[in-house]
Amino acid sequence: MLNGRSEAIVTATSVFLALSLVTVGLRCFVRARIVRAFGRDDWTMVAAMALNLGFAICTLVGCSYGMGQKMKDILPHPGYNRRALLCWWLGQVFYIITCVVAKMSIIISLLRITISRAHILILYAAMGLTLAVGLLFFFFTIFECKPVDYFWNRSTTKPGSCIDTDILIAIAYTYSVGAAVADFTIGILPIFIIWSLRMNARTKMAIAGILGIGCIASAAVIVRIPFIHSYKDPEFFYATYQISIWSNVEAGLGITAGSLTTLRPLVRFLRDGSSASRSHQRQPGSFPLSGNMPMPKGLSRRSKPEEGGEDSRRLWTGMADDEYQGVTTTVITGSHPTKRGESEESLTV
Template identity: 60%
Template sequence: MVSGRSEVMTIVTAVFFGISLTTVLTRCFVRLRVVRAFGWDDTLMVIAMIMNTGFAICGFFGAYYGIGKRLEYFLFHSDSFHKALFCWWLGQVFYIITCIVAKTSIILSLLRITVNRIHIVILYAAMALNMLVGVLFFFFTIFQCTPVSHFWNRLDLDSGKCIDVWVLIDIAYLYSVGAAITDFTIGILPAFMIWNLRMSRRDKIAVIGVLSLGCIASAAVIVRIPYIQHYADRQFLYKTINIAIWSNIEGGLGITAGSLTTLRPLIRFFREASTDSHSYSRNPGSYPLSSTLGNNTPYQQSKLEQEHDDAQHLWPGNRDAESFGVRTVVLGNGRIAAAPAASSSEEELNPHAHTVMGSRELGRMRKG
C-alpha cells in the first residue's frame, strides 16, 4: 500500500501530471483548431508530454512498490525491492528526456519570435548546453551499471557491477547547474526581447510574465540540488524521494510554462464564437470590410494597430501569423487591394487560404 512519503510522491506526481497534460491538450486544440499552425515546437512539446506520462507512470508504480520506504519495509516485501529500483531507474530516463525535449521546444518558440542576432546566439547556446548536459546525464544514468539490469538486481552481488556512485553524483550536479542556467536564460531573455516593441506597458508586462514562467522550473532544479548527495545513501529509496518529487515538479512546470505561451488565441476564439452568434451571417469564404475607411480615404496603419502587430508576432504560427485571414482595403482611386490581416478580430476561424471575397461581394463593391 502507498503510505507516508510514498503517498506524498503519488499526490505530487498526479497534480503536476494533470496540470501539464491539460495545458498540452489545450495547446494542441489551439494550434490545430484555432490558428491551424502546428509547428516543430508543438510536436516536441507533445513528445515531451508523452515522456512525462511515462515518468508519471513510473512514479505511481514506484511509490506502490516502495519508493520512499526504508530498507526495513523490504524485509517483509522482498519482491518489491527490485521493482521499486527498476521504476526509479526507468523514471529517471523518462525525466531526462522530458526536460531535454520540453526546453528545446520552448527555445524553438522563442527563436521564432526574435530577430536580434545576440538573442539568437544566446538561445542557440542555451539549446546546446541543454542537450550537452542532458545527453551526458542520460547515458550515465542508463549505463551506470554493467549489465544495465544490475541496477535493480543489486541484491545479487554476482550479477554485475556499477560505477562509483560519486561519479554519477558529480554528473547529476553538472546536469542540475546546466538545467538551471538554461531555465533562467529562457525565462529572463523574453524581457529583453519584448521591451522595445511597440506595445503598451501593461501588455509588455503581461507577455513577459507569461514567457518568463520558465524561471519557475529552474527553481525546482535548484531546490533539488541539495538532495543529490543522497544517491550514495544506504537508504537509497527512502532518501531520494525528494529528488523524485522535485523532478516531477520540474518536468510538469516546464511543460506547463512552455504551453501557456501558446494559449492566447484561445481568448479570441471564445470571444469571436460568442459575438458571431449576434452578428450577421457570412457567406463561406467571405471577409468583412471592417477595416475599410471609406471611398477616397487612403488606409493608414494607426499606432494602436502597430502595437497590435508587434503583439501578434509574439504568437506566430508556422508562417509567423496566427491565421491566413485577408484584409480588403479601399484605396483613394477606388481600387480594391488585399493585404494580410493585422487585426485578429477580423479573422475567420476557418478561412480559405487564398480567397479575398466572394464574386457577389466584389460585384457590389465595384458598382458602389
C-alpha cells in the same frame, strides 16, 4: 503499498502530470484549430509530454513497489525491491529526456520570433548547454552499472558492478546547475525579446510575464539540488523521495510554462465566442463590416494591425493572414463623435 512518503510522491506527480496534460491539450487546440499553424515547437512539446507521461507512470508504479518507503517495509515482499529499482532507473531516464526536449521546444519557439543576433546566440548557447549536461547525465544514468540491468538486480546473485556513487552525485550536481542556468536564460531573455517587437505595452507585459514562468521550473531544479547527496543513503527509496517529487515538479512546470505561452489566442477565441450573439444585434444607423456581408459603398475595410512579423503575430495573437477577413468593425453614422469600437479594441488586446 502507499503510505507516508509514497503518498507525497504520488500526489505531487499526479498534480503536475494533470497540469501539464491540460496545458498541452489546450496548446494543441490553439495551434491546430485556432491559429492553424502547428509547428516544430508544438510537435516537440507533444513529444515532451509523452515522455513526461512515461516518467509519471514509472514514478506511480514505483511507489506501489516501495519508492518512498524504508527497506524494512519493502523486503518482506519478494521482488518489490527489484521492481522499485527498475522503476526508479527508468523514471530517471524519462526525466532527463523530458526536461531536455521541453527546453528544446521553448527555445525553438523563441528563435521563431527573435531578431537580435545577440539573442539568437544566447538561445543557441542555452540549447547547447542543455544538450551537453543532459546527454552527460543521461549516459551516466544508463551505464551506471555493468551490465546495465545490474542496477535493479544487485540484490540477486547476478555478477556485476556500478560506478562510485560519488561520481554519479557529481554528475547530478553538474546537470542540475546547467539546467538551472538554461532555465533562467530562457525565462528572462524573452522579456528583452518581446520588448523589441511592435506590440502595445500591455500585451508585452502580459506575454513577458507568461514567458517568465519558465524561471519557476529552474527554481524546482535548485530546490532539488540539496537532496542529491541522498543517492548514497542506505535507505535509498526513503531518502530520495524529495528527488522524486521535485523531478516531477520540474518536468511538469517546464512543460506547463512552455505551453502557457501559446494560449493567448484562446482568450480571444473564447471572448469572441461569448460576444457573438451581441455582434448580431445591429444598432440603428450602424453597418457591420465583415467577410460574410456586403460592404456599403464608400466604406473601406480596416487594414491589418502591425505587431511585428508574421510569426510573432500568429504566435501571440492567434490570427493568421486569412483570418483577418473575419474581423467585424462597426461604423456608426451620424454626427456623434467617433468612438473606438469593441472589435477594434480586440485587435490589440
